[in-house]
Amino acid sequence: MVAAQNQMECEEDKAATLSPDTPIQTSEPLPDTNLVNGERQETATDLASPTTNDCDENASDSSCRILHVGPLLPLEEGRADTEAKVQEREDGESPLELEQLDQHHEMKETNEQKLHKIANELLLTERAYVSRLDLLDQVFYCKLLEEANRGSFPAEMVNKIFSNISSINAFHSKFLLPELEKRMQEWETTPRIGDILQKLAPFLKMYGEYVKGFDNAMELVKNMTERIPQFKSIIEEIQKQKICGSLTLQHHMLEPVQRIPRYEMLLKDYLRKLPPGSPDWNDAKKSLEIISTAASHSNSAIRKMENLKKLLEIYEMLGEEEDIVNPSNELIKEGQILKLAARNTSAQERYLFLFNNMLLYCVPRFSLVGSKFTVRTRVGIDGMKIVETHNEEYPHTFQVSGKERTLELQASSEQDKEEWIKALQETIDAFHQRYETFRNAIAKDNDIHSEVSTAELGKRAPRWIRDNEVTMCMKCKEPFNALTRRRHHCRACGHVVCWKCSDYKAQLEYDGGKLSKVCKDCYQIISGFTDSEEKKRKGILEIESAEVSGNSVVCSFLQYMEKSKPWQKAWCVIPKQDPLVLYMYGAPQDVRAQATIPLLGYIVDDMLRSADLPHSFKLTQSKSVHSFAADSEELKQKWLKIILLAVTGETPDGPSKHPATLDDHPEPKRKSEC
Numbered sequence: 001m002v003a004a005q006n007q008m009e010c011e012e013d014k015a016a017t018l019s020p021d022t023p024i025q026t027s028e029p030l031p032d033t034n035l036v037n038g039e040r041q042e043t044a045t046d047l048a049s050p051t052t053n054d055c056d057e058n059a060s061d062s063s064c065r066i067l068h069v070g071p072l073l074p075l076e077e078g079r080a081d082t083e084a085k086v087q088e089r090e091d092g093e094s095p096l097e098l099e100q101l102d103q104h105h106e107m108k109e110t111n112e113q114k115l116h117k118i119a120n121e122l123l124l125t126e127r128a129y130v131s132r133l134d135l136l137d138q139v140f141y142c143k144l145l146e147e148a149n150r151g152s153f154p155a156e157m158v159n160k161i162f163s164n165i166s167s168i169n170a171f172h173s174k175f176l177l178p179e180l181e182k183r184m185q186e187w188e189t190t191p192r193i194g195d196i197l198q199k200l201a202p203f204l205k206m207y208g209e210y211v212k213g214f215d216n217a218m219e220l221v222k223n224m225t226e227r228i229p230q231f232k233s234i235i236e237e238i239q240k241q242k243i244c245g246s247l248t249l250q251h252h253m254l255e256p257v258q259r260i261p262r263y264e265m266l267l268k269d270y271l272r273k274l275p276p277g278s279p280d281w282n283d284a285k286k287s288l289e290i291i292s293t294a295a296s297h298s299n300s301a302i303r304k305m306e307n308l309k310k311l312l313e314i315y316e317m318l319g320e321e322e323d324i325v326n327p328s329n330e331l332i333k334e335g336q337i338l339k340l341a342a343r344n345t346s347a348q349e350r351y352l353f354l355f356n357n358m359l360l361y362c363v364p365r366f367s368l369v370g371s372k373f374t375v376r377t378r379v380g381i382d383g384m385k386i387v388e389t390h391n392e393e394y395p396h397t398f399q400v401s402g403k404e405r406t407l408e409l410q411a412s413s414e415q416d417k418e419e420w421i422k423a424l425q426e427t428i429d430a431f432h433q434r435y436e437t438f439r440n441a442i443a444k445d446n447d448i449h450s451e452v453s454t455a456e457l458g459k460r461a462p463r464w465i466r467d468n469e470v471t472m473c474m475k476c477k478e479p480f481n482a483l484t485r486r487r488h489h490c491r492a493c494g495h496v497v498c499w500k501c502s503d504y505k506a507q508l509e510y511d512g513g514k515l516s517k518v519c520k521d522c523y524q525i526i527s528g529f530t531d532s533e534e535k536k537r538k539g540i541l542e543i544e545s546a547e548v549s550g551n552s553v554v555c556s557f558l559q560y561m562e563k564s565k566p567w568q569k570a571w572c573v574i575p576k577q578d579p580l581v582l583y584m585y586g587a588p589q590d591v592r593a594q595a596t597i598p599l600l601g602y603i604v605d606d607m608l609r610s611a612d613l614p615h616s617f618k619l620t621q622s623k624s625v626h627s628f629a630a631d632s633e634e635l636k637q638k639w640l641k642i643i644l645l646a647v648t649g650e651t652p653d654g655p656s657k658h659p660a661t662l663d664d665h666p667e668p669k670r671k672s673e674c
Contacts, residue, residue: 111273112191118270119193123180125262130177132255133169135243140252141165143234152230161217161253163210168256176200194274194284197267201290204263208294210256218250218308219481264288264295307331314353322360322375328471328479330356333423338410340394347394347410350376354423357381357431359400361407377405381431386424388417400424458508458518458526462494475501475519492522549588551576553652554642559613559629560584567613567629570594574642579651582643597626599646606640619643 141162148155179196224231235249244252267288274281311325314334318324333354338347339361351373353360358380362373379402387399389408396417400407411417465474467487472479474495480487488502489495491511497519504523505515518526549555555573571585582597597619606617613629615636620626630636645652 111275114273115191115270116187118266118273119180119187119191120184122193122263122266123184125266126172126177126180129255129259130169130173131243132252133165133172136162136252136256137165137169139238139243140235140249143238144231147230147234153224153228157220157224160213161220163213163217164206165210165256167206168210171200171203171206175203192278192280192283193270194280194282194287197263197287197291198283201287204260204291204294207256207260214253214257215308216481217253221250221253260291260295263291267291317371318360318362318373318375322378324355324360326479326481328357332356332427333420335416335420336412337420338412340391340397340408340410350409352409352420354427355381356427359384359402359424361405377407379404379407381428382435384424384428386421386428388421454525457492457522458506459510461510462490462492464489464494465496467496470496473498473501475521488517490519490522491516492518492526495519549573553579554639556635556639557631558639559616561627563625567627572628572639574599574646579642580646580649582646599643600649602643602647604640604643604647606636619647 141158144158144161145155147153148158176196179200180193183190183193183196221235225235226232238244239246239248267284271281271284271288274284307330308325310331311329314331315322315325331353333352335352337350337352339350340347349364351362351364351371353362358378360375361377361379363376365372365374379400382403384400384402387401389397389399391397391410394410396411396414398409398411398417398421400409409420411420470480470487473485475497478485478498480498485498487496488499490497490502491508492506501519502517504518504520506518506523506526507513508516508518508526549571553574553576555571557569558572559567560570560572561567571588571590573583573585574581575583580598580600582599583593584595584597585593599619602619602621604617605620608614608616612627615631615633616627616629617636617640618625618627628639630639642652
């Protein structure tokens with residue numbers, strides 16, 4: 001009876017649910033209706049009596065489904081939601097876990113979209129990059145090469161500027177860009193780029209040559225623009241074109257240097273979004289390793305370019321008077337400082353620029369636009385010492401002692417003082433380490449190749465030091481550059497030297513006795529010339545006036561005239577160590593002679609003519625005529641006595657204590673006697 005009563009109550013509930021009297025708000029949106037039904041179902045379940053639960057357990061499945069599902073969810077969408085919830089309860093999963101699963105699914109889709117976005121960005125930037133390469137290769141390079149072939153400037157310089165840009169352009173336009181274009185068209189079936197980059201990345205090694213010569217290329221562009229009008233005209237004409245985008249040649253030349261780091265950045269981002277189990281993972285990772293190696297060289301070139309820009313800024317701040325714009329110069333630190341006066345210890349405002357090889361001590365000057373400074377002292381790092389000082393009246397002081405000057409400086413704070421001392425000391429240490437390494441390398445190289453000994457110079461072919469193994473002349477230690485100090489090899493010892501140190505020629509036995517270019521040291525060893533003989537060979541450029549005047553056979557001012565040029569006053573010297581050569585200087589303290597006359601073989605003519613000055617004489621040889629005039633006859637005779645010996649190859653023991661006259665010597669030769 002109880003079971004029958006429960007069955008009747010179930011049927012009554014069913015009838016009540018389906019009764020027309022039940023209010024239905026059809027005007028509400030469907031999701032709200034489902035929500036109301038869901039709440040009603042939940043309420044009915046919560047308020048069910050134990051008898052109702054028995055009905056759920058004992059009654060037929062159809063009765064329970066009618067009670068809880070059928071009447072309450074008339075829509076298909078609602079039915080699906082409810083079934084999902086029932087299945088959720090049956091599986092024992094919480095709603096939070098399902099929500100996290102949905103978020104994971106959405107994140108997976110987002111990563112796939114991001115991978116496509118990165119690949120597409122690679123393609124778009126590659127298109128733009130190829131157009132820039134084409135501008136460099138087909139416009140700038142070709143136009144300048146055409147003008148060079150007309151003889152306006154050396155074609156070799158143009159080739160040095162653009163290096164292997166044609167090969168780089170061909171690689172990107174004919175291989176990498178077409179591969180990326182094709183892959184993006186097939187992205188739905190082949191969503192990957194690692195395999196393409198892994199296959200073509202090794203070719204990026206060609207950038208090494210471009211990056212290596214980038215510094216010299218930028219310097220060449222600067223120098224040729226300043227010195228060669230035709231070069232400057234072509235550059236400016238191209239830069240006005242729309243394709244240049246109002247950017248300079250130097251800016252476009254920087255793009256190949258910047259491109260490799262761009263590949264590295266995109267590929268790193270691509271790998272972060274790529275699932276580790278992806279088929280593209282291994283290829284992408286291998287590509288990144290290859291590209292990262294190439295990027296390290298490009299990043300170094302970018303830093304050098306930024307350093308050059310900074311040097312240019314400082315160059316302008318210093319009034320364009322200090323020659324600091326050089327790739328070998330690197331700015332370490334700059335800032336305001338106070339300088340303690342030596343006499344009254346008052347503090348004066350100063351500004352320091354610390355480079356890797358020097359310290360510029362500057363004084364601020366008035367300027368309406370930007371900071372301007374005047375260089376008061378340039379102190380070299382070589383030989384510099386830093387001493388921390390203590391001054392009760394002026395705290396935070398330290399001393400910079402160099403070969404050129406000693407400065408006592410005051411920092412703004414103890415921290416500022418420590419930073420300056422640290423920067424200066426590290427720069428000094430790095431400087432000495434760099435030059436010690438250079439000296440050791442030379443010594444080691446000499447040990448390794450000791451088979452070309454002093455006795456064998458010129459008799460045995462040396463091993464040439466490679467250009468990229470040195471950055472400065474191995475004799476005078478001056479840094480190389482592409483225009484004014486280029487690399488040359490000594491054919492005797494194989495060292496890399498500058499033009500000044502290789503301006504010698506000697507006969508080399510191993511080369512069939514040909515005259516070949518050698519360095520100064522090898523020239524003196526092979527030829528047997530001493531330093532004094534070398535000075536005679538180089539003549540006017542090497543001996544200081546003060547050096548020879550203090551140890552001379554004769555010296556004084558003489559009036560001098562060459563051919564039809566006007567008379568001019570000259571300080572003339574015949575040194576004891578070189579008594580067969582007459583040196584002529586502008587003044588007694590000049591460091592370089594203006595001219596020299598090797599006296600051997602000249603004819604002395606002291607016959608006065610109407611147009612000649614008093615106390616004059618001439619030296620003639622072939623078509624060369626040198627006229628001299630002394631201030632007195634006594635001085636003239638003194639000079640003639642020495643010259644008459646020199647023209648015959650004789651050397652006097654020293655100047656005579658008594659004035660010389662022509663009666664003491666044979667009659668000088670006249671022109672008519674030749």
